Amino acid sequence: MHELSDIELLQALKNSQEAAFNEIYGRYWYQLLVAVMKTVRSESDAEDIVQELFESLWKRRSELQVEGALPAYLFSSARYMSIRYITRHLTRSNYLKRLADHFEGTALPTIESGLYVQELEQQIDAAIAEMPHKMREVFQLSRKHHLSHREIAEKMQISEETVKKQVYYALKLIRSRIGDIPVGLAFYLTTLFWK
Structure with a gap:
């Protein structure tokens, strides 16, 4: 061949x-x-x-x-x-920075990409701030401190199933927030990211 x-x-x-x-x-x-x-x-x-x-x-x-x-x-x-x-994986450490780095030199102007990443960070921060206390704590232990579901369950003395549900609902809340970005940017990013 x-x-x-x-x-x-x-x-x-x-x-x-x-x-x-x-x-x-x-x-x-x-x-x-x-x-x-x-x-x-x-x-x-x-x-x-x-x-x-x-x-x-x-x-x-x-x-x-x-x-x-x-x-x-x-x-x-x-x-x-x-x-x-x-x-x-936007909510994992450094991925917003990687996304911004990727945009440099592409068709999307640097100012616009910087504004997008900044707004995205604000949307994620706002969503995290809105979370109930336990959900926010679970989410931060998962995404910021990179603990496994089992480690979080042991640390917080709750079930692994509860941890999974809290992370799932936290991500759902964040995704709903990300959907609120300006229509023009949302359209551009949708065509860029998804085939």
């Missing part, structure tokens, strides 16, 4: 030839990992994202619609998956 072009590999992949998939993986895995690491700044997170990308590629092999070059398709998918990963 080494001598096949990307177009030929893609066709073989669509025909469920595992050797074609393995060749694409071998050709592009490391380059994609490096590209994703530039966005998420974590090797383990980057490995997860690239793995998810290739799993998706294999699962959707028969319905793939790749317009243009295969590398462009893979790198574009990796970029979107990286940004989507960051948006899912």
Whole structure:
């Protein structure tokens, strides 16, 4: 399969030839990992994202619609998956900073991206401030201090199930707050983050 072009590999992949998939993986895995690491700044997170990308590629092999070059398709998918990963983890330490860093040099002007990140931080802070005391404490132990659900349950002398529910409702509250950002930015970010 080494001598096949990307177009030929893609066709073989669509025909469920595992050797074609393995060749694409071998050709592009490391380059994609490096590209994703530039966005998420974590090797383990980057490995997860690239793995998810290739799993998706294999699962959707028969319905793939790749317009243009295969590398462009893979790198574009990796970029979107990286940004989507960051948006899912906005409440974890440093992810807002990573999001701002990613916007530098992209089509979104620096002032606008800075305002967006600042407003997003305000929305998250406001949502945390609105949380009932126990929910806020659980959430901060989970996201700020990175304790596991079990560790939080032991520390607060509550059940693990209660911890899970509190974190779930805290994230739900934050997501509802993030939805209140200006319509123009929301529209732009939605088209940017989600395929």
